[in-house]
Amino acid sequence: MVRDLQIVEEPRRPVSMDPKKFALWLFIVTIIMLFAAFTSAYIVRQAEGNWLDFSLPTIFYWNTGILLLSSVTMQWAYNSAKRDDLKNIKTAISLTIVLGICFLISQIFGWGMLVDAGVFFVGNPSGSFMYIFTGLHGVHLISGIFFIIMVLIATVKYNVHSKNILLIEMCNTYWHFLNALWVYLFIFLLLNR
Amino acid sequence: MAIADIHVAEDTHHEDHLDHEQSFVTKYIFSQDHKTIAKQFLITGIFWALMGGLMSLVFRLQLGFPEATLEWLRPIFGGWITESGKLEPEFYLAMVTMHGTIMVFFVLTAGLSGTFSNFLIPLQIGARDMASGFMNMLSYWFFFVSSVVMFISLFIETGPAMGGWVIYPPLSALPQAISGSGLGMTMWLIAMMFFIVSTMLGGINYITTIINLRTRGMSFTRLPLTIWAFFLTAILGLLSFPVLVAAVLLLIFDRSFGTSFYLSDIYIGGEALPNSGGSPILFQHLFWFLGHPEVYIVILPALGITSEIISTNSRKPIFGYKAMIGSLMAIAILSFVVWAHHMFITGMNPFLGSVFMLLTFIIAVPSAIKVFNYITTLWRGNIIFTPAMLFSIGLVSFFITGGVTGIFLGSAALDIQLHDTYFVVAHFHIVMGSAAFFGMVAGVYHWFPKMFGRMMDARLGYIHFWMSFVGVYSVFFPMHYIGIAGFPRRYYSFTNFDAFNSYADLNALITIAAFITMSAQFIFLFNFFYSIFRGRKTPQNPWNSNTLEWTAPINPEHGNWPGEIPTVYRWPYDYSKPGAKEDFIPQNIPFSETPESNFPNETESIKLQGIDKGDAIIVDETEE
Ligand code: HEM
Ligand SMILES: [Cu+2]
Numbered sequence: 161m162v163r164d165l166q167i168v169e170e171p172r173r174p175v176s177m178d179p180k181k182f183a184l185w186l187f188i189v190t191i192i193m194l195f196a197a198f199t200s201a202y203i204v205r206q207a208e209g210n211w212l213d214f215s216l217p218t219i220f221y222w223n224t225g226i227l228l229l230s231s232v233t234m235q236w237a238y239n240s241a242k243r244d245d246l247k248n249i250k251t252a253i254s255l256t257i258v259l260g261i262c263f264l265i266s267q268i269f270g271w272g273m274l275v276d277a278g279v280f281f282v283g284n285p286s287g288s289f290m291y292i293f294t295g296l297h298g299v300h301l302i303s304g305i306f307f308i309i310m311v312l313i314a315t316v317k318y319n320v321h322s323k324n325i326l327l328i329e330m331c332n333t334y335w336h337f338l339n340a341l342w343v344y345l346f347i348f349l350l351l352n353r
Numbered sequence: 354m355a356i357a358d359i360h361v362a363e364d365t366h367h368e369d370h371l372d373h374e375q376s377f378v379t380k381y382i383f384s385q386d387h388k389t390i391a392k393q394f395l396i397t398g399i400f401w402a403l404m405g406g407l408m409s410l411v412f413r414l415q416l417g418f419p420e421a422t423l424e425w426l427r428p429i430f431g432g433w434i435t436e437s438g439k440l441e442p443e444f445y446l447a448m449v450t451m452h453g454t455i456m457v458f459f460v461l462t463a464g465l466s467g468t469f470s471n472f473l474i475p476l477q478i479g480a481r482d483m484a485s486g487f488m489n490m491l492s493y494w495f496f497f498v499s500s501v502v503m504f505i506s507l508f509i510e511t512g513p514a515m516g517g518w519v520i521y522p523p524l525s526a527l528p529q530a531i532s533g534s535g536l537g538m539t540m541w542l543i544a545m546m547f548f549i550v551s552t553m554l555g556g557i558n559y560i561t562t563i564i565n566l567r568t569r570g571m572s573f574t575r576l577p578l579t580i581w582a583f584f585l586t587a588i589l590g591l592l593s594f595p596v597l598v599a600a601v602l603l604l605i606f607d608r609s610f611g612t613s614f615y616l617s618d619i620y621i622g623g624e625a626l627p628n629s630g631g632s633p634i635l636f637q638h639l640f641w642f643l644g645h646p647e648v649y650i651v652i653l654p655a656l657g658i659t660s661e662i663i664s665t666n667s668r669k670p671i672f673g674y675k676a677m678i679g680s681l682m683a684i685a686i687l688s689f690v691v692w693a694h695h696m697f698i699t700g701m702n703p704f705l706g707s708v709f710m711l712l713t714f715i716i717a718v719p720s721a722i723k724v725f726n727y728i729t730t731l732w733r734g735n736i737i738f739t740p741a742m743l744f745s746i747g748l749v750s751f752f753i754t755g756g757v758t759g760i761f762l763g764s765a766a767l768d769i770q771l772h773d774t775y776f777v778v779a780h781f782h783i784v785m786g787s788a789a790f791f792g793m794v795a796g797v798y799h800w801f802p803k804m805f806g807r808m809m810d811a812r813l814g815y816i817h818f819w820m821s822f823v824g825v826y827s828v829f830f831p832m833h834y835i836g837i838a839g840f841p842r843r844y845y846s847f848t849n850f851d852a853f854n855s856y857a858d859l860n861a862l863i864t865i866a867a868f869i870t871m872s873a874q875f876i877f878l879f880n881f882f883y884s885i886f887r888g889r890k891t892p893q894n895p896w897n898s899n900t901l902e903w904t905a906p907i908n909p910e911h912g913n914w915p916g917e918i919p920t921v922y923r924w925p926y927d928y929s930k931p932g933a934k935e936d937f938i939p940q941n942i943p944f945s946e947t948p949e950s951n952f953p954n955e956t957e958s959i960k961l962q963g964i965d966k967g968d969a970i971i972v973d974e975t976e977e
Contacts, residue, residue, distance in 0.1 A: 171569045171570025171920050171921060173569050174567040176564065176565035176566070177564070179484035179561045179562070179565045180484075180485075182564065182565055183484065183485065183558070183561045186556075186557045186591060187553075189591060190553055190557075190591055190594075193591075193592050193595035194598055194599055197596040197599035197600070201614075201635055201638075201639060204632075204635055205632055208632055210630045211630075281610070281612065282610065282611040282612055282613075283612075283630075284613075284629075284630045285613060285614050285630050285631060286630075288606070288612045292603070292606070
């Protein structure tokens with residue numbers, strides 16, 4: 161009897177986001193927590209005294225610029241993908257990879273400068289933390305570069321375009337995040353000498 | 354039901370690539386089906402629980418009967434039994450350490466969350482599988498690798514890690530300090546890294562799935578409390594485990610590369626180590642920033658399972674559904690700001706101590722709300738004492754007992770006496786160990802029919818419950834007195850202290866009770882494995898429960914529902930609704946089919962789309 165009435169409750173579909181994109185954000189959260197732990201440890205340890213003071217290698221100022229530039233080229237690649245501008249995607253992505261690698265190499269030079277200044281990995285925790293921050297950020301950056309290379313390969317195979325934007329969009333998010341992470345670490349180190 | 358079906362259309366695209374033929378390997382070993390992965394976690398968890406349990410018997414023997422000879426254990430432990438037939442003291446510490454690590458991480462984190470989050474999330478929110486079946490599979494296999502490494506570490510020459518499950522440096526950092534801090538500790542650290550990766554992969558998946566893959570109508574306020582608990586547990590893990598990674602990484606550098614994050618001014622055999630400038634307290638901060646949330650990672654899923662079971666078997670809606678969610682959230686948030694209550698006497702600014710004391714007391718409030726709601730749900734319910742229900746009620750009892758001692762410990766002044774004594778051991782074994790263990794067992798009894806299509810034997814379940822319940826209290830309650838009397842934890846033997854002689858009997862009693870409790874678990878094991886193959890076949894909905902998993906076929910294939918995924922129209926706790934035909938109304942029944950029991954606002958929420966508006970008004974007059 162009731163059935164004939166055609167009563168319809170319309171259950172709403174829950175709001176949702178692309179699961180892959182969402183998972184990437186969660187992954188980013190874990191990285192944030194990792195570095196939050198390290199930088200808090202740094203502050204806690206510094207407050208206890210017996211702390212070696214040294215100035216940051218000058219190269220860090222320069223390579224921060226390089227990294228920021230790579231964010232610009234990454235965004236350029238993403239925008240080109242949205243406009244289906246295949247040639248520019250390839251150029252922009254390749255540029256991003258080159259800039260990323262330049263940054264990594266300059267980090268190693270930075271380590272060299274630290275060693276020259278008498279700051280070693282093994283020694284006062286003040287120096288050890290320095291290497292931990294840069295090294296661990298570097299490791300994440302390498303994962304980012306692999307991600308970009310994946311996108312580049314996909315682009316060459318014509319798999320990146322405005323209808324298939326997810327991969328490069330996630331790559332873009334991740335790369336911007338890694339660069340922001342470095343800027344945070346850099347400023348943090350500048351402020352907490 | 355015809356009406357309900359009209360509006361479900363999409364979401365079937367999954368099936369085409371799920372239903373194809375599967376080989377043995379992809380079906381049972383490298384499976385991406387959340388149900389199989391859940392069972393893998395469960396079986397591995399049971400294996401570890403057995404290992405951890407047996408270890409505890411070994412060191413309980415030592416504590417209860419220090420004079421007895423353990424010669425008969427030589428075939429198993431070989432050189433770890435001394436000439437005079439006693440346990441090697443270092444081996445005692447190894448057993449305690451491995452017992453703690455195994456129970457906290459492998460059984461009550463991976464075994465509990467891994468089993469029930471995996472099994473229940475897709476089935477209860479109405480999804481075909483996890484967001485990423487592949488990541489889910491990886492999650493199990495990382496856990497497996499971690500298990501293998503940890504297991505091998507039990508058999509190496511220098512013994513497994515011996516520094517306690519909290520691995521405080523410098524003890525854990527220096528192989529010179531204790532033999533287990535050599536290779537054993539290295540393997541512990543490697544195993545834990547794999548473990549953390551596994552937890553992260555699992556957690557990311559759980560959160561993503563719960564947020565993004567709910568079926569139509571499954572709003573957050575219609576989620577079963579199990580899902581809420583798993584959700585918040587996963588968030589806790591995601592935020593706290595990276596901090597353990599940080600702590601462990603620094604420890605690895607200290608151990609293997611000569612840095613001094615945690616080490617300073619250490620003399621061994623009169624000789625100074627080169628390390629200077631480190632701070633062992635730093636490790637404690639980092640560890641407990643994980644450690645305290647971790648204890649809630651262990652208990653929250655158990656509480657979620659309990660909410661579901663108690664409501665179902667009281668045939669009553671859960672009391673204070675929103676308050677339950679609220680207190681889960683409050684616990685989750687507060688659990689990040691109380692870590693230093695584990696460090697009251699390791700040298701903290703007393704003012705800071707009182708801040709952490711206050712925050713610790715505040716966390717007792719949401720915990721008490723939950724307990725209150727369990728009791729009020731039980732109050733005047735038509736209680737059905739299934740084994741799952743008994744274990745859930747047992748959990749509530751433990752949670753109360755252990756919560757009360759938590760208040761003692763949370764007081765910084767009292768903790769000066771109680772810290773690192775058996776009082777703490779009693780506290781956390783009751784509130785965390787036993788409570789979470791009971792939650793896990795309750796979950797197994799309750800969802801066994803869904804997992805294996807058969808029922809477990811209830812009578813054996815009752816025996817298992819009463820032996821465990823009485824056993825747990827007999828083991829851990831006396832420990833409070835022993836603790837207050839000043840027995841420190843992690844001591845190999847007390848026979849050298851005259852003051853402690855008067856407690857020898859009590860210690861022996863505890864050991865006997867521990868053996869009885871453990872033997873009850875074999876009844877469970879028998880019941881579990883026997884029922885998988887020989888148990889009574891289950892009906893579709895054995896507990897007359899409301900949640901979606903019982904609408905799936907008795908033995909669901911990969912993809913869970915053969916046709917459409919059911920749509921959800923109501924919250925999961927419509928038990929004994931006044932006026933209803935039966936004492937439960939599953940979530941997928943629209944209000945339009947239950948006019949006799951709808952509340953006015955529910956009737957209103959039905960959109961009337963009748964051919965003849967006049968007819969539609971009959972809705973709440975219809976009588977069957
Ligand atoms: C009312 C709530 C609670 C309060 C106020 C509380 C308080 C405390 C305090 C102050 C300690 C440190 C004692 C010491 O080492 O001297 C402690 C230890 C512990 N608590 Fe609780 N607790 C509460 C609930 C819980 C819950 C729900 C769990 C787990 C599910 C738990 C698990 C533990 C564990 C595992 C330890 C010992 C860790 C170790 O040293 O090995 N507690 N608790
Ligand atoms: Cu705690």
